[in-house]
Amino acid sequence: MIKSTPMKLGFVIPLKSKRVSRNWRAVCDCLEATLCSLKNQSSGQWYAVVVGHEKPPLQWESLPDNIEWCSSEHELPPIREGGSFTNHTDFDYILDIRRKISTGMRHLQTKQISYWSLLDADDLVHRDFVLTLDQLPHQAGWLVKSGYLWYQDLQRWMPTEQLINLCGSTAIISSSVFEVPYSNQDTDLHQIPWGRISHSGMEDFLIPYLKGADPTFPLAGIAYTLSHGDNCSDEFRHSYKARIKLWIKKRLLTRALNPAFARDFSINCQCD
Template identity: 30%
Template sequence: MKFGIVIPLKSKKISRDWAVTSAALEGTIRSIQNQTDQNFVVSVAGHDCPEFFKNMLNERFRFTKVDYDAPDRNAPNFKTQELINDKVLKIMTGLIAIKDEPLSWIYQLDSDDLIRNDFIEQINIVPPTDAIIVEGGYIYYQSAQRIIETNEMDQLCGSVVVVKPSTFSFPPSADLQYIHDLPWTKYRHMNIYKFFENNNQSYTRSSENLVTYLLATGDNFSDRWRTGLVSQIKAVMKPYLFGKKYLILLNLNFH
């Protein structure tokens, strides 16, 4: 049985800096490559495939190009919901690409986050359950080279939910009509537990620091929400007030 990882990737059109977006994905992929358990398949879905990824495509690392137009945030009638819908459709596309694999778990990982090198191994030893919600991890402020440890990762980051394939039905196509059929698309990460509770499914919360959430890369989705000067200043100061210098140990465990 394989561990399935689905990664939705923003397009060049919506990316603030495609080089930054590509470099972030490269770090994410490297954290998967260095897993202690190598029985996995990675499904990246997007409009554009970074050059480095083109050179490593095989049965374990796959890219599926979506066939709809990318959102244009410079358009006069642009709405933020278009970004959310774009990610939803890419999650569906990534899932469809691996639906015929014998999967033990499925994990939606954002394209700029990192997983600890024993992430898959740790998930596989969790007592039987339908889903796992990761609460422990680190916020990494890349521009400041500082980290904040947190036990509320599920409130901050989308890369925190691992599920059994039996918890949902794979969508027959990438279409917004199926948005309520998948845990990652029906609820935001902080409320995703409701998907399992409403379907009488079990879930476990893990306190292991298994995920590193990258911020301040210059291309974060959350950056678009900070339009006020005060919120921008707080975001800049937070890693210096509450964070620690980036640790060598953390660097080794997440790369």
């Protein structure tokens, strides 16, 4: 479909609360890296909003005007008796994410957004991500099926063709497919694909709207950040076998950071 109006991509970045985080400094550092990768986009056809409970101590005034902060409208969901917010099974963290996505979408609603993208607050966006989307025909959505795993602790990376099964930042969905929720009530939140559909299930969700079009995004556009000290997946790697498998992958299957990868994903840049 030919685009009749300029494409605008809206990134919504739900940020975990300081109360939920096991390492708030790591959360803030990762968000800064994510925002740097947006700041260095080769196209300006985008907006981004970070939605959270506590505003990280970043140099917000040095960021471009199309990156905004929005305070969460709700308290964290209640914690179960005897539980801890740092354990994601002890409270409804999916509800917290969905509320923040809904709040962020309403915040950007006046920007005439063509596509929406949920972006995890620790993932990196290829510098030509928005430019590539702008050059594509408009359709119901695109899926970033290939990308990279970025091991921040080792400054090493590896390509993957299974990104859509690993990372939540892989779906780009047209604003024509769903309505921005009017509120954060459960009935309105159900309109949001993210939160009720897993990232690996997004292709099945989009198929009825695609009318036979291929949703594969033609750029390995996302670097999924791992091993930064506050990954949700770290909670489940307690077994000796799991730790050994991770060590082998990180040490033997990855590649050292090089100038091209650093440039494409704004690695170690400063947002000032």
